[in-house]
Amino acid sequence: MEKIQLDVIYHDPYLVAINKPPGLLVHKTPMAGDASPCALQVLRDQIHQRVYPCHRLDRKTSGVLLFALDPKTNRLTQAQFSKNLVAKVYLAIVRGFTEETGTIDYPLVREDGTIQDARTSFITIARSEIPLPYGKHNTSRYSLIRIKPLTGRTHQIRKHLAHIFHPIIGDRPYGCNKQNKLFKEKWGMSTMMLHAISLEFVHPVTGELLKIEAKLHDEFIRMLKVLELNNHPIE
Numbered sequence: 001m002e003k004i005q006l007d008v009i010y011h012d013p014y015l016v017a018i019n020k021p022p023g024l025l026v027h028k029t030p031m032a033g034d035a036s037p038c039a040l041q042v043l044r045d046q047i048h049q050r051v052y053p054c055h056r057l058d059r060k061t062s063g064v065l066l067f068a069l070d071p072k073t074n075r076l077t078q079a080q081f082s083k084n085l086v087a088k089v090y091l092a093i094v095r096g097f098t099e100e101t102g103t104i105d106y107p108l109v110r111e112d113g114t115i116q117d118a119r120t121s122f123i124t125i126a127r128s129e130i131p132l133p134y135g136k137h138n139t140s141r142y143s144l145i146r147i148k149p150l151t152g153r154t155h156q157i158r159k160h161l162a163h164i165f166h167p168i169i170g171d172r173p174y175g176c177n178k179q180n181k182l183f184k185e186k187w188g189m190s191t192m193m194l195h196a197i198s199l200e201f202v203h204p205v206t207g208e209l210l211k212i213e214a215k216l217h218d219e220f221i222r223m224l225k226v227l228e229l230n231n232h233p234i235e
Contacts, residue, residue: 004042010212014073014205018043019214020065022191026056039065055081063196064214076204087200090147090157093193093223094166095179098124098143104160108153119150120160128228144229169193187226191219
């Protein structure tokens with residue numbers, strides 16, 4: 001197996017952040033026990049130091065992933081995440097034309113049946129309509145959106161966008177199977193188009209306001225070009 005070299009985008013005596021590639025687990029879980037490697041192990045071996053994940057990203061999601069370098073910093077940082085004190089920003093390519101702006105306020109149900117409030121806001125950066133027949137339509141429509149989850153529920157962004165009928169391209173199981181099949185057959189694309197582009201928070205030790213940003217990966221950039229969504233600034 002080819003050795004993975006992670007892109008470290010922030011590193012100080014207390015915290016380290018990487019630009020996680022899509023398809024990489026944050027850490028091993030019983031449901032994916034046979035999957036190897038995981039970001040925690042790879043980063044630990046790469047910087048020769050124990051690391052503690054401060055939050056999670058879905059396996060299919062790319063972008064900023066933050067680790068602490070000691071248990072105390074980890075507790076302090078996780079507390080900020082749990083209190084929604086960390087500003088998280090994502091980019092996604094979705095099916096259809098989204099509204100200019102919107103807030104999705106739709107409760108989500110956990111596996112144990114608990115109902116949790118969940119809110120997600122978004123801004124549309126770009127829309128495109130390309131000459132690709134789909135179903136009974138002669139063209140296909142897509143949007144590039146900037147997303148801010150206002151709560152931190154499991155799979156919140158993916159579920160919320162599916163709820164408003166603008167699923168993320170490449171998402172399984174919440175996305176559109178027909179669209180996912182189309183992208184795989186026409187462009188050889190099976191990566192989910194969801195990227196955690198930035199985290200902004202107060203450093204738990206120094207008190208400094210930090211904003212950590214992660215560049216888009218090559219496949220995301222390729223699909224922006226293919227779908228003609230690349231002529232707008234994403235900042």
